[in-house]
Amino acid sequence: KANPDFDLSQPIPSDIGGMRASLASYGDPHFSLFLRKVFIKGLGFTEEALSKPIIGIINTFSAFNPCHANAPQLVEACKRGILAAGGLPMEFPTISIHESFSSPTSMYLRNLMAMDTEEMIRGQPVDAVIAIGGCDKTVPAQLMGAISANKPFMPLITGPMMPGSVKGVRVGACTDCRNNWAKYRAGEIDLEDIMAVNEELAPTGGTCGVMGTASTMACIVAGLGLTDLRSGATAAAVSSARLRVAAHTGSAAVSMLSKHKSGTSMTPQSILTRESFINAITVLQAIGGSTNAVVHLMAIINRHPDPAVHSITLNDIDEIGRRTPLLVDLKPSGDGYMTDFHNAGGMLALLHTLRPSGILHEQAPTYTGQTLGEMLDATPFKSFPYSAQIIRPVNDPLYPASSLCVLRGNLAPDGCVTKASASKDRRLLKHTGPACVFANSKDLAERIDDPDLDVSKDSVLILQGIGPIGNPGMPEAGLIPIPRKLGAQGVGDMLRISDGRMSGTAGGTVVLHISPESADPDSIFGIVRDGDVVSIDVEARSLNVDISEEEIRKRVANRKQGLAGNGEMGRKDASGSEDEKSRNGRETAWSDRTTMRGYRGLYERHVNQAHLGCDFDFLMHSGPGTGGA
Ligand code: FES
Numbered sequence: 001k002a003n004p005d006f007d008l009s010q011p012i013p014s015d016i017g018g019m020r021a022s023l024a025s026y027g028d029p030h031f032s033l034f035l036r037k038v039f040i041k042g043l044g045f046t047e048e049a050l051s052k053p054i055i056g057i058i059n060t061f062s063a064f065n066p067c068h069a070n071a072p073q074l075v076e077a078c079k080r081g082i083l084a085a086g087g088l089p090m091e092f093p094t095i096s097i098h099e100s101f102s103s104p105t106s107m108y109l110r111n112l113m114a115m116d117t118e119e120m121i122r123g124q125p126v127d128a129v130i131a132i133g134g135c136d137k138t139v140p141a142q143l144m145g146a147i148s149a150n151k152p153f154m155p156l157i158t159g160p161m162m163p164g165s166v167k168g169v170r171v172g173a174c175t176d177c178r179n180n181w182a183k184y185r186a187g188e189i190d191l192e193d194i195m196a197v198n199e200e201l202a203p204t205g206g207t208c209g210v211m212g213t214a215s216t217m218a219c220i221v222a223g224l225g226l227t228d229l230r231s232g233a234t235a236a237a238v239s240s241a242r243l244r245v246a247a248h249t250g251s252a253a254v255s256m257l258s259k260h261k262s263g264t265s266m267t268p269q270s271i272l273t274r275e276s277f278i279n280a281i282t283v284l285q286a287i288g289g290s291t292n293a294v295v296h297l298m299a300i301i302n303r304h305p306d307p308a309v310h311s312i313t314l315n316d317i318d319e320i321g322r323r324t325p326l327l328v329d330l331k332p333s334g335d336g337y338m339t340d341f342h343n344a345g346g347m348l349a350l351l352h353t354l355r356p357s358g359i360l361h362e363q364a365p366t367y368t369g370q371t372l373g374e375m376l377d378a379t380p381f382k383s384f385p386y387s388a389q390i391i392r393p394v395n396d397p398l399y400p401a402s403s404l405c406v407l408r409g410n411l412a413p414d415g416c417v418t419k420a421s422a423s424k425d426r427r428l429l430k431h432t433g434p435a436c437v438f439a440n441s442k443d444l445a446e447r448i449d450d451p452d453l454d455v456s457k458d459s460v461l462i463l464q465g466i467g468p469i470g471n472p473g474m475p476e477a478g479l480i481p482i483p484r485k486l487g488a489q490g491v492g493d494m495l496r497i498s499d500g501r502m503s504g505t506a507g508g509t510v511v512l513h514i515s516p517e518s519a520d521p522d523s524i525f526g527i528v529r530d531g532d533v534v535s536i537d538v539e540a541r542s543l544n545v546d547i548s549e550e551e552i553r554k555r556v557a558n559r560k561q562g563l564a565g566n567g568e569m570g571r572k573d574a575s576g577s578e579d580e581k582s583r584n585g586r587e588t589a590w591s592d593r594t595t596m597r598g599y600r601g602l603y604e605r606h607v608n609q610a611h612l613g614c615d616f617d618f619l620m621h622s623g624p625g626t627g628g629a
């Protein structure tokens with residue numbers, strides 16, 4: 001029987017099979033399809049298989065990524081779902097990023113992964129794509145890339161790890177990593193104890209088991225209507241429920257594609273509306289989510305071409321927080337682990353709990369083709385006593401509102417973020433004290449435990465130089481350690497401020513993501529010195545340093561003069577002491593940015609500030625002509 005695809009007298013039918021997509025490579029579409037079929041048959045595929053809709057599966061397994069250790073099983077389960085629903089699964093890799101094994105930081109590589117994801121979705125003959133992600137930066141990178149590529153898309157979360165146990169006490173990465181290390185540093189536990197803790201903090205594969213960035217992003221995916229509400233965000237990585245989520249995602253992607261082909265656009269740009277993102281931010285506040293998720297959400301939102309979506313700003317995050325109680329009792333804001341949240345009913349239970357207060361936009365679309373409200377109607381949830389312990393009722397929240405707050409003031413004209421609910425000493429949420437300033441992470445490491453450091457419990461610890469450009473990738477160094485001499489006196493929390501990030505699993509009174517960052521020549525945050533008086537008032541959403549306008553102008557001008565004089569931002573502060581000169585500035589000259597090679601050069605020249613999401617300026621607002629299907 002003649003193969004109609006090779007009949008030169010007939011145009012190539014543009015039916016569902018992705019093999020027929022974008023056949024322009026050789027200027028001869030028949031020859032392009034002919035060649036494509038040569039190589040896919042080389043892999044053992046039959047002509048019959050090639051007539052099916054092609055569902056790509058992005059496999060982010062890596063020996064360096066324990067958070068994605070279950071990716072091979074998820075791929076298998078996902079394939080079963082796709083095949084059973086009549087699709088053809090095609091697995092392919094992209095970059096995989098793990099928090100602990102990425103240098104200088106995972107955040108530095110997030111945009112690279114987003115570009116990889118976008119171009120692989122766009123460039124390969126897939127009709128729809130499922131992306132396996134879990135570890136902190138991976139889900140944001142995949143959502144950013146998927147929105148820009150704009151083919152039908154479903155995230156498949158790898159799922160949280162199980163908690164471990166030490167002497168009968170549950171432990172989990174990585175809130176308990178930090179708590180226990182702090183106890184060890186303070187001499188409260190001994191070497192034997194810390195060794196035992198080290199064995200148990202990550203007892204299975206999967207993402208960190210508390211409400212850190214990975215769990216937060218997983219819950220946000222559910223809030224965006226992109227995964228199964230009952231289990232998609234919370235089922236443990238090693239559970240059979242997680243495998244069933246994978247199988248379901250496979251079949252759901254096939255149905256999503258068939259709706260798309262019959263005229264209802266199911267691309268990320270269509271499914272993700274302003275309302276979807278408002279719901280996602282509501283979820284972020286209700287779960288006491290990670291501060292990092294604020295940066296990621298802004299980057300994802302700013303990928304969207306619709307001004308109704310990308311006009312969402314940090315102000316919306318703050319405003320939604322004011323009407324959203326923190327309900328989910330997980331570390332670091334509360335006590336539980338992700339497995340508790342799952343056993344309590346997961347995101348389905350949370351959304352049903354939030355529903356009566358009217359703060360959800362129920363008309364937001366979802367991957368099912370139903371609205372969020374219709375999905376909730378179709379999957380009722382009946383609360384039970386254990387569930388209400390982990391997912392508190394709206395009238396008895398863990399924290400009344402504004403778990404994450406956005407502050408502004410002369411220290412952060414474009415905004416900064418604090419997780420008020422994770423503050424350990426809530427008196428510090430309204431506080432005035434003298435600055436104790438560190439110019440960068442190296443300076444901090446050298447001096448923080450110096451017995452002669454001029455610091456008291458009322459001091460405000462300030463760490464400069466760890467912003468998106470100042471220390472490429474904006475490291476999670478914002479949880480400045482309590483100086484050892486104060487720790488020994490029992491000081492457990494201090495007001496700490498930086499232009500960097502903090503792990504979503506950490507707690508304390510910590511202000512992050514100061515924008516613009518200190519490396520910006522005009523930044524006031526960059527000219528703060530020891531002894532300047534800093535005031536925070538979280539209730540009033542303000543953060544200021546008490547320096548006169550004239551003094552600010554003088555210091556900024558001096559700093560710029562120093563910059564012009566030696567081409568190195570801040571390394572020699574013209575107004576500073578010798579001591580300041582030697583400890584101020586980046587490891588590489590600021591002026592090197594313009595000629596720096598490779599990805600580092602691309603990053604430094606194009607990364608935008610934290611309040612916009614630290615994406616590359618040329619990737620924002622995916623414009624017309626850049627979409628896929
Ligand atoms: Fe991957 Fe925490 S290290 S989620």
Ligand code: MG
Nearest residue numbers: 136213503504
């Ligand atoms: Mg993290």
